[in-house]
Structure formats: C-alpha cells, structure tokens
Amino acid sequence: xxxxxxxxxxxxxxxxxxxxxxxxxxxxxxxxxxxxxxxxxxxxxxxxxxxxxxxxxxxxxxxxxxxxxxxxxxxxxxxxxxxxxxxxxxxxxxxxxxxx
Amino acid sequence: xxxxxxxxxxxxxxxxxxxxxxxxxxxxxxxxxxxxxxxxxxxxxxxxxxxxxxxxxxxxxxxxxxxxxxxxxxxxxxxxxxxxxxxxxxxxxxxxxxxxxxxxxxxxxxxxxxxxxxxxxxxxxxxxxxxxxxxxxxxxxxxxxxxxxxxxxxxxxxxxxxxxxxxxxxxxxxxxxxxxxxxxxxxxxxxxxxxxxxxxxxxxxxxxxxxxxxxxxxxxxxxxxxxxxxxxxxxxxxxxxxxxxxxxxxxxxxxxxxxxxxxxxxxxxxxxxxxxxxxxxxxxxxxxxxxxxxxxxxxxxxxxxxxxxxxxxxxxxxxxxxxxxxxxxxxxxxxxxxxxxxxxxxxxxxxxxxxxxxxxxxxxxxxxxxxxxxxxxxxxxxxxxxxxxxxxxxxxxxxxxxxxxxxxxxxxxxxxxxxxxxxxxxxxxxxxxxxxxxxxxxxxxxxxxxxxxxxxxxxxxxxxxxxxxxxxxxxxxxxxxxxxxxxxxxx
Amino acid sequence: xxxxxxxxxxxxxxxxxxxxxxxxxxxxxxxxxxxxxxxxxxxxxxxxxxxxxxxxxxxxxxxxxxxxxxxxxxxxxxxxxxxxxxxxxxxxxxxxxxxxxxxxxxxxxxxxxxxxxxxxxxxxxxxxxxxxxxxxxxxxxxxxxxxxxxxxxxxxxxxxxxxxxxxxxxxxxxxxx
Numbered sequence: 088x089x090x091x092x093x094x095x096x097x098x099x100x101x102x103x104x105x106x107x108x109x110x111x112x113x114x115x116x117x118x119x120x121x122x123x124x125x126x127x128x129x130x131x132x133x134x135x136x137x138x139x140x141x142x143x144x145x146x147x148x149x150x151x152x153x154x155x156x157x158x159x160x161x162x163x164x165x166x167x168x169x170x171x172x173x174x175x176x177x178x179x180x181x182x183x184x185x186x187x
Numbered sequence: 188x189x190x191x192x193x194x195x196x197x198x199x200x201x202x203x204x205x206x207x208x209x210x211x212x213x214x215x216x217x218x219x220x221x222x223x224x225x226x227x228x229x230x231x232x233x234x235x236x237x238x239x240x241x242x243x244x245x246x247x248x249x250x251x252x253x254x255x256x257x258x259x260x261x262x263x264x265x266x267x268x269x270x271x272x273x274x275x276x277x278x279x280x281x282x283x284x285x286x287x288x289x290x291x292x293x294x295x296x297x298x299x300x301x302x303x304x305x306x307x308x309x310x311x312x313x314x315x316x317x318x319x320x321x322x323x324x325x326x327x328x329x330x331x332x333x334x335x336x337x338x339x340x341x342x343x344x345x346x347x348x349x350x351x352x353x354x355x356x357x358x359x360x361x362x363x364x365x366x367x368x369x370x371x372x373x374x375x376x377x378x379x380x381x382x383x384x385x386x387x388x389x390x391x392x393x394x395x396x397x398x399x400x401x402x403x404x405x406x407x408x409x410x411x412x413x414x415x416x417x418x419x420x421x422x423x424x425x426x427x428x429x430x431x432x433x434x435x436x437x438x439x440x441x442x443x444x445x446x447x448x449x450x451x452x453x454x455x456x457x458x459x460x461x462x463x464x465x466x467x468x469x470x471x472x473x474x475x476x477x478x479x480x481x482x483x484x485x486x487x488x489x490x491x492x493x494x495x496x497x498x499x500x501x502x503x504x505x506x507x508x509x510x511x512x513x514x515x516x517x518x519x520x521x522x523x524x525x526x527x528x529x530x531x532x533x534x535x536x537x538x539x540x541x542x543x544x545x546x547x548x549x550x551x552x553x554x555x556x557x558x559x560x561x562x563x564x565x566x567x568x569x570x571x572x573x574x575x576x577x578x579x580x581x582x583x584x585x586x587x588x589x590x591x592x593x594x595x596x597x598x599x600x601x602x603x604x605x606x607x608x609x610x611x612x613x614x615x616x617x618x619x620x621x622x623x624x625x626x627x628x629x630x631x632x633x634x635x636x637x638x639x640x641x642x643x644x645x646x647x648x649x650x651x652x653x654x655x656x657x658x659x660x661x662x663x664x665x666x667x668x669x670x671x672x673x674x675x676x677x678x
Numbered sequence: 679x680x681x682x683x684x685x686x687x688x689x690x691x692x693x694x695x696x697x698x699x700x701x702x703x704x705x706x707x708x709x710x711x712x713x714x715x716x717x718x719x720x721x722x723x724x725x726x727x728x729x730x731x732x733x734x735x736x737x738x739x740x741x742x743x744x745x746x747x748x749x750x751x752x753x754x755x756x757x758x759x760x761x762x763x764x765x766x767x768x769x770x771x772x773x774x775x776x777x778x779x780x781x782x783x784x785x786x787x788x789x790x791x792x793x794x795x796x797x798x799x800x801x802x803x804x805x806x807x808x809x810x811x812x813x814x815x816x817x818x819x820x821x822x823x824x825x826x827x828x829x830x831x832x833x834x835x836x837x838x839x840x841x842x843x844x845x846x847x848x849x850x851x852x853x854x855x
Contacts, residue, residue, distance in 0.1 A: 099785030108702030125364035132371035158831035165838035259819035337834030
C-alpha cells in the first residue's frame with residue numbers, strides 16, 4: 088500500500104471538487120451528486136487511514152457514512168419529487184423565492 | 188471464529204445510560220402504529236400519547252439522576268450535562284406537542300408521521316448531546332436532521348415549505364460533509380474519534396502543531412457552525428424558518444440549537460481545551476459576526492417569522508460568547524441561556540402562531556396591529572417573551588445575558604462583552620417594534636381574530652411564561668444545576 | 679520504488695478524480711450521473727487496494743446499486759426535475775472558485791505535511807468478520823442509532839413522495855377483488 092498521505096491528498100482533491108460542484112452548479116441533482124462526491128472523499132480518508140493504522144474504526148465510520156448518505160439521498164430526492172409535483176400543478180419555472 | 192461473549196452487566200449499564208432515548212424512540216414507533224388503528228376524529232390521541240411518552244422520558248432522566256453512567260464502551264455517557272440537555276430538549280419537544288394540539292387542527296398536521304418524526308428527531312438530539320464519540324455525535328446529528336428536513340417540507344402543497352426544506356437539506360448535507368471531513372482528518376492524526384481520548388492526545392504538542400489537525404478542527408467547527416447557524420454559515424436559517432410549519436420552526440429554533448450546542452460544548456470543553464489559545468480568536472470573531480449580522484438583518488424584517496429567525500441567529504452569537512470564555516463560568520452561562528432561550532422563543536412563536544390566521548400571509552408584522560388592547564392576554568404574553576428575548580429585567584433573558592457577558596468580562600474579553608451589550612441594545616429596537624405594533628398602531632382593517640387557543644396550547648404558553656418570569660427572579664438553583672453540569676463534564 | 683500496486687493506484691486515482699471533475703462540470707445531467715458511476719467505481723477500487731474488502735463491496739452495493747440508481751430514477755422519472763434550478767447568482771462564482779482553490783490548497787498542504795501517524799507493519803486480513811463483530815459489540819450503539827435514522831428516513835421519504843390525497847383510494851393502487 089502507498090503512503091496514506093497519497094490517499095489523503097487524493098481525498099482532499101475529491102473533496103475540493105465536490106465543494107466546487109456544490110457551490111458553482113445550479114442544478115439541484117448535480118449539487119446532490121457533488122455532495123455524494125464529498126462524502127466519498129471522506130470515506131477514502133477514513134478507510135485509508137484506518138487501514139494504515141490497522142484500526143477498524145475507520146471502516147466502521149465509513150460504513151456509517153454510507154448509511155447516512157443513502158438515507159439523505161432518499162429524503163433529498165423525495166423533497167425534489169414533491170417540488171416537481173407542485174410545479175406540475177401550479178407551474179413555476181424556477182425556484183425564484185429561494186434566495187442564496 | 189469464537190462466538191462473541193456478552194458482558195451482561197456492562198450491557199445493562201449501557202442500556203441504563205440511554206433509557207430516556209429508548210423511551211422516546213419507542214413512543215415514536217408506538218405513535219406511528221397507533222395512527223393506523225384509530226379513526227380520523229380521534230387523531231388528537233396521537234398527540235396525547237406523545238406527551239405521555241415525553242413525560243415518562245423526563246421522569247426517567249430525573250430517576251437516573253446526575254450520576255455518571257458510561258455506556259456502550261465509551262460511545263455515550265449520561266452525566267450531569269447529558270441530563271441537563273435531555274431536560275432542555277424534552278421540554279422543547281413537550282412544548283411543541285402541546286402547541287401541536289391546536290396547530291394540527293388548524294393546519295391539518297394531525298398525522299402519525301408528524302409526531303413520530305418529531306420524536307425521532309428528539310431522540311437524535313439526545314444522542315448527540317450525550318455522545319462521547321464523534322461517531323455517536325455524527326449519527327445523532329443526522330438522526331435529528333433528516334426528520335427536520337422532512338418536517339420543514341411537511342406542507343407539501345406550499346411552495347415556500349418545500350423550498351425551505353430543499354435549501355435546508357442541501358446546505359445541511361453540505362455541512363455534514365465538512366463535519367465528516369473534519370472528523371476524518373482528526374482521526375488521521377490521532378487515530379481515535381473518542382472525545383476523552385482526543386483530550387489526552389492533545390497534551391502532545393506535535394499534534395497541536397500538525398496542520399492536518401488544525402484543518403480538521405477548522406472543518407469540524409464549520410460543520411457545527413452550519414447547524415447552529417453562525418454567520419457566515421447561516422444562509423439557510425431564514426428560508427427554512429419561514430417556510431416550515433410554525434410549530435416546527437419553534438421546535439427547530441429551540442431544540443436543534445440546544446442539541447448542536449451541547450455537542451459543540453462537549454467537544455470544545457473536553458477535547459480541545461488545549462487549543463484554547465488559538466480557538467478563542469476564531470470563536471470571538473464568529474460570535475461578534477453572528478450577533479451583529481443577525482441583529483442588523485432582523486432590524487429590517489417585516490415578516491415576524493423571518494424576524495424571529497434572524498433573532499435566533501443573533502442569539503446563537505450570544506450563546507457563543509459563553510464558549511469563548513472556555514471556562515466553567517462561561518459554560519454555565521451558555522447552558523442556562525440555552526434553557527431560557529428554549530422557553531422564551533417557543534413562547535413567542537406560540538403567541539405569533541395564534542395571531543396568524545394562516546400560514547404565509549398571516550405572519551406580516553402589520554397583522555399584530557391592535558392585538559394588544561383587544562386581546563390583552565395574548566398581548567401581555569408576547570410582550571413578556573419579547574422583552575425577555577431583548578434582555579430586559581426582570582426576565583430570565585436578562586439574567587442569562589448578564590451571566591454570559593459577565594463571564595466574558597471576568598475572562599478578560601471586555602470588548603466582546605461591550606459588543607454583545609451594544610448588540611443586545613440594538614435588538615431591543617426590533618422586539619419593541621413588535622410591541623409598538625400591538626399597542627400603538629391602529630389597524631387599517633379590522634383587528635385580526637386570533638385562533639381560539641386549546642387548553643393544552645394555553646398551558647404551553649403559561650408554562651413558558653412562568654419559566655421566563657421565575658428564572659428571571661430566582662435563577663440561583665438552575666444556575667447551580669448548570670454549573671454542576673459543566674463541572675461533570677470536566678471531571 | 680513503484681510496484682504494480684502503485685501503478686494501479688495512479689490509474690484509479692486518475693479515473694476517480696477525472697470523472698469527479700466531469701460530474702462537477704458537465705452540463706448534461708445524464709452524462710454527469712454516468713460520470714458519477716465511474717467515480718464510485720474508482721473509489722471502490724481504491725478500497726480494494728487498501729484491502730478494505732467489505733467496504734469495497736458495500737460501496738458498490740450502496741452507492742452504485744442504491745444511490746446512483748435512485749438518482750438515475752429521479753432523472754428519468756421526469757426530465758423536468760433536472761430543470762429545478764436554484765437561483766444561484768453568477769456573481770458568486772468567482773468568490774466561490776476562490777474559496778474552493780483556497781480550501782484545496784489548504785487540504786493539499788495538510789495532506790502532504792508529515793502526519794506522523796504511527797506506522798505499523800500490518801499483514802492484511804479480511805476485515806468483514808472483524809467489522810461484523812465490532813458492530814455487535816463496541817459499535818453497537820452507532821449501529822442502533824443508524825437504524826433509528828433509517829426508520830426516520832423511510833417515514834420521511836414515504837410521506838413526502840406519496841400521492842397527494844392518501845385518504846382518497848386510487849383505483850390503480852387497490853388490490854383486485
């Protein structure tokens with residue numbers, strides 16, 4: 088196995104890409120995907136370090152992160168679908184009320 | 188492979204340490220099942236059932252006492268601090284349920300899912316407040332957040348509700364990413380996620396100097412800052428608070444804040460006292476920024492819900508002042524203020540909920556006009572909660588702020604206290620503006636007829652008022668409990 | 679000294695980072711979702727490389743099999759969901775890019791700085807059994823809290839996405855008599 092700092096660097100790059108995606112993109116689904124990239128970056132760090140230390144905590148933590156990611160994705164998409172339903176009936180083209 | 192041996196005694200202690208949480212989760216599941224069994228007209232039973240569960244949970248916190256019970260191999264602890272926050276969170280939850288008796292009738296939230304999600308969120312908060320491992324804290328945080336995302340969007344036929352939910356969800360998930368990356372970096376340096384072990388690791392100066400560790404702490408703070416809505420990580424708060432069903436807004440403002448601060452206090456006071464020399468500057472800046480931006484934005488709001496949202500941001504700043512001090516005095520003041528804040532803010536939301544006839548338009552400040560003389564009880568209650576939020580004696584809000592700022596002064600952060608007092612003075616302007624509307628503005632149209640309060644709803648308002656007044660006059664015993672709670676943390 | 683494992687690492691790293699960049703930049707949402715597939719698979723490959731066998735399998739099952747399918751499903755269910763845009767004003771882009779670059783710089787610096795994590799000689803073993811054992815012992819509480827969390831997510835997702843008036847029976851959802 089390589090030095091864990093190589094993995095940490097990789098995970099830092101991935102995390103940066105995820106953050107950039109969230110901040111710069113407008114499309115909600117792409118933002119959601121970028122968040123998933125961030126969580127993957129976290130998992131790479133956890134697992135690489137855990138494996139390097141011979142400690143399973145990292146793996147267990149990553150496992151929990153995956154669980155949470157799945158739950159978040161389900162709830163997030165449910166919110167999107169609810170918005171889509173409403174848009175279909177009252178037809179707004181953009182979520183303009185939402186101010187950043 | 189050898190079978191896993193189970194230490195029955197340890198398991199029993201472990202279960203003991205989370206009895207209140209187990210009761211809350213069990214109630215949540217029971218309410219959900221009960222929803223299937225009862226007819227549409229009897230849905231108020233769900234609320235009663237929830238209240239019963241919360242009552243039992245509160246009793247179990249009392250029965251467990253303030254002794255230290257560690258459970259699940261150092262994952263969670265029931266100590267004075269945990270008990271204190273259990274009481275704050277459960278009280279906020281109980282007030283929410285009491286108010287929901289009326290609100291659900293008006294807005295159609297008499298649903299098993301509604302109550303069940305509030306209870307599940309409550310359990311997450313309690314896990315978060317008592318977690319002694321960053322893994323427990325993280326899972327508690329997510330267990331509290333996910334139901335709240337859904338609850339914010341509960342009015343599925345209102346765009347503002349869904350938009351608030353979407354925005355809160357996206358920024359919440361984003362913040363979780365930061366929090367997790369912070370934990371991952373801390374784990375990379377120290378090889379542990381246990382908060383007490385981290386504390387011992389920090390005696391090693393090499394770790395304190397490690398850039399990985401500093402970056403990890405920074406990211407962890409950013410994650411927490413999002414959750415307690417510190418400036419500049421507060422963008423979601425006004426929209427989520429405005430869009431959410433008002434009873435959920437009240438719950439969020441009191442309980443989520445308490446839980447997130449509980450975990451933050453635990454991390455700062457237990458794990459990171461070694462970093463105090465660096466940390467206080469960061470927290471100082473965040474506190475000043477949060478108070479100032481929150482109050483200045485609140486000055487120009489005309490929607491009462493939005494105004495209270497910005498005021499809640501400002502209050503997060505005041506509470507942070509206690510953490511800058513980083514000692515027992517400051518911690519004690521923060522704990523006391525979180526308790527008081529839960530009651531006065533929920534009380535204010537409760538009255539506002541009664542005055543507004545419906546969601547969205549009902550929350551314009553002009554709607555308050557003339558209420559004061561026509562409905563003296565409502566006017567008096569709202570005035571009481573608002574002057575408490577503004578920090579005017581003889582209310583609990585004044586005592587809380589007094590202790591927060593005097594802790595800052597005693598630790599030598601005089602400028603911070605000065606800025607805090609100035610901010611507090613500025614905030615009185617917008618709180619009194621609402622009072623002025625109630626008593627001195629003649630309404631253009633007929634005075635809005637408030638919703639007739641239900642008995643339980645009135646009980647919630649009266650209980651909040653009593654707490655605000657009593658703690659304003661005789662705060663001593665609660666302050667002592669808060670002090671013991673912080674001390675239990677440092678043992 | 680580079681061995682075959684190092685070469686594989688670089689290939690996987692390039693695949694992961696490259697496809698992640700595509701996700702964050704491609705305008706077409708379906709292409710982005712496909713790129714995300716490669717990111718997930720690349721990460722799974724990295725897990726294999728650090729001999730985290732259980733997590734690699736879970737990564738494929740949960741991310742590729744669950745989350746990605748969910749996202750794809752949402753994309754195909756209605757093309758108009760993908761048109762839900764946030765009013766994210768353009769003038770935020772420059773500061774945003776600056777923040778990201780700073781963040782990246784900090785993270786890169788911290789990652790290559792000496793972390794002095796204890797170096798141990800470990801012989802790699804399958805981790806699945808060990809993880810399973812720990813989930814039932816030391817990490818029992820997080821495991822249970824996660825189950826509460828999943829319950830909440832289940833209730834919430836069902837509540838938000840079910841048809842508008844559940845009290846009115848719909849003909850297509852009734853059981854045939």
